[in-house]
Amino acid sequence: MSWLRALKHTARTGMKVERTRLEPLVALRAAVGLAIVIGFGLAFLGPGAAASSAFGAFMAAIATFQKSWRPRPVLALASGLTLAVSTFVGYLVGSSTGLFLALLAVWTFAAGLLWAAGPTAGIIASGNVAVMLVTVTLPTSVAQAAGHAAMIAAGGVVQALLIVLFPIRRWGAQRDALADALAAEADYARRLRHDPVCAFDPQPLMRARDAATVTARQARRRPAELHGARGLAERVRPVLASLADPAVGAPAEGPGRDRVRELLDAAGSVLDAAARAIRHGDPVRLPAPALAVLKSPDTADLLTGAPQRAARRLAALLDDVLETAEPRSGRLVAPDESMLRPTLTALVPTVLRSVRSELHPDSPILRHAVRVTAVACAGYLIGQALPLGHGYWAPMASVMIMRPDFSQTYARAVARFAGTLVGVAVATGIVQLAQPGMYLSGFLAVVSAGLMYVLMRTGYAVSQVCVSAYVVFLLGMGGVRWDQTVPDRVALTLVGGLLAMLAYALYPAWExxxxxxxxxxxxxxxxxxxxxxxxxxxxxxxxxxxxxxxxxxxxxxxxxxxxxxxxxxxxxxxxxxxxxxxxxxxxxxxxxxxxxxxxxxxxxxxxxxxxxxxxxxxxxxxxxxxxxxxxxxxxxxxxxxxxxxxxxxxxxxxxxxxxxxxxxxxxxxxxxxxxxxxxxxxxxx
Known part of the structure; x- marks a missing residue:
């Protein structure tokens, strides 16, 4: 693919808007947490502290939306506390450009290496570096810096408490992962009726396995129907394939093949029924014809040998699937019998081993860490040199844009600039028409953040529209006029995006x-x-x-x-x-x-x-x-x-x-x- 085609492809990808299932109640809870910390800050501590706590609550909520199977309160606390530490340490050296650049380099390089631990850790670490560039400019003394760091941490604590006090669809992500695995096998069974050697993508089963790996605390509270069905689904898949394949199963044509098609269709119905029951926590509702086919005595007359054994094995496994999928069925499994996920503190040695394994010249993670460090430092110096003010926006944009692979980096660069342009235009229009004061600006910031939480999974460009409006309204709480921030933000976002794209072209990690x-x-x-x-x-x-x-x-x-x-x-x-x-x-x-x-x-x-x-x-x-x-x-x-x-x-x-x-x-x-x-x-x- 030529560079021109690659740029066109990534631009289209970055601007793509996807239709996805929204989570309005979860977004509302996150927005309420943000509103609480902003309102408290404005009422008792002033707009500066309100902005600090807002950044903490905002980033903590974003952390809970990441694709992770860890408890959401833990993610919110980890995000808020690490951001608070970053902000306080950043302020301590912020008066010296050289020391701050050194800290920025160390922090950014570490954030880049944390992608070795997975995208969730990488995204949280990158977000902390980006927000640190903003929050270190808010306090004016060490005491104020400590207070702002405490408010940032408090924002994460508030989001975590709301998740604990107002849980929404407990175990919903794990239910969806297991139900998706069963539904994928149901689809596989139906496709085998027409193509006995069709392919099966194991991704849903792997995702269900990840979801079934829990902490010891989660293992004691996991619903019974979420244990066992995944293992049965794993065992069903080879039985389905062996029953359908003419080489080891029924003949390609004849009465035996017709019975196999009926069995596969019935298996699809059973697996779909189990998937629906697990997804919603409802009793299993199974069409009677499907059970009749699986239990039919005629199968013994139509199939012999290996196909007959596979048919009997399939019926027994599907019985177990139905029994396991029934709500409150079975027993709760003891933690020592579960696949356990380490706690955050116990995870440290594993993360260090993962990072150490990436410390070689050909590693995409190491190259990403070097790139993002160089770009963040260069962007900071360029932003300080330009006569625009708010020079931190250039490195902030770069850090949020850059990813270890080419396509995501370039797509996000285009989407961020386009989203920023639209977002600040909309926010500027609202500011000029409404002339909001401190409290109305805070309210508009919460609304913008809430929209971002709702639409986050529809596309990066859409989320950036909301984020840009959020920043304009948030800074407006402190009396900063739109014409002091909007032109600077647009120009420096463009600079940050161009730096990110140039860095990948000069120091790539091609796949x-x-x-x-x-x-x-x-x-x-x-x-x-x-x-x-x-x-x-x-x-x-x-x-x-x-x-x-x-x-x-x-x-x-x-x-x-x-x-x-x-x-x-x-x-x-x-x-x-x-x-x-x-x-x-x-x-x-x-x-x-x-x-x-x-x-x-x-x-x-x-x-x-x-x-x-x-x-x-x-x-x-x-x-x-x-x-x-x-x-x-x-x-x-x-x-x-x-x-x-x-x-x-x-x-x-x-x-x-x-x-x-x-x-x-x-x-x-x-x-x-x-x-x-x-x-x-x-x-x-």
């Missing part, structure tokens, strides 16, 4: 050259998953399903990393370096087929009492060795070869399988080889 590495990681992860499944066939008595589960999760992580990398690379102005778009698409489909074949084998894992399957150990070792070697070849821009697997599934490998030839497993090995050959063919083209 395109890393596509081969991402693909190699996925091949190796899928190979380890397939080998773990085959190892279960080789030694059923000693096998541990947890090993298969761990390998499956690693393969899913690698697949999601690959998909994210492909999406990011699609908008970059970089020619492919060894992996064209067509090759990437073809190789991705082939590796997905490799993982799917392993999943079909997982659906029929032998019990611990069964005898080892001849040849399974040799095939497991061949798959592991070939995929590791193939991944190495992909990283080195070569075409992988799969000689060990090919030798086993060919006629020359017949002695390995023994006298009792396991046709199903050998056929599965041939399917694995076909998928691997498709990977080589895609890379060769």
């Amino acid at each position: 395109t050259p890393r596509l081969r590495t991402r693909l190699a990681d996925w091949i190796a992860a899928d190979g380890r998953y397939a080998a773990a499944v085959l190892g279960h066939y080789a030694a059923p008595a000693d096998a541990r399903r947890a090993d298969v589960r761990t390998a499956l999760l690693a393969a899913r992580d690698a697949r999601i990393d690959w998909q994210d990398a492909v999406d990011r690379a699609a908008g970059e102005p970089v020619r492919h370096r060894g992996l064209s778009r067509a090759a990437a698409d073809g190789a991705g489909e082939a590796v997905a087929a490799l993982g799917r074949n392993a999943m079909l084998l997982e659906a029929h894992l032998p019990d611990h009492s069964q005898a080892p399957v001849p040849g399974a150990a040799a095939l497991a070792e061949a798959v592991r060795a070939d995929t590791e070697a193939g991944a190495k070849a992909v990283r080195e821009r070569g075409v992988p070869r799969w000689e060990r697997v090919r030798a086993l599934v060919s006629d020359e490998g017949a002695p390995v399988w023994g006298a009792r030839d396991p046709g199903v497993l050998r056929a599965a090995g041939a399917q694995l080889l076909d998928a691997l050959d498709e990977v080589s063919e895609a890379l060769r083209g």
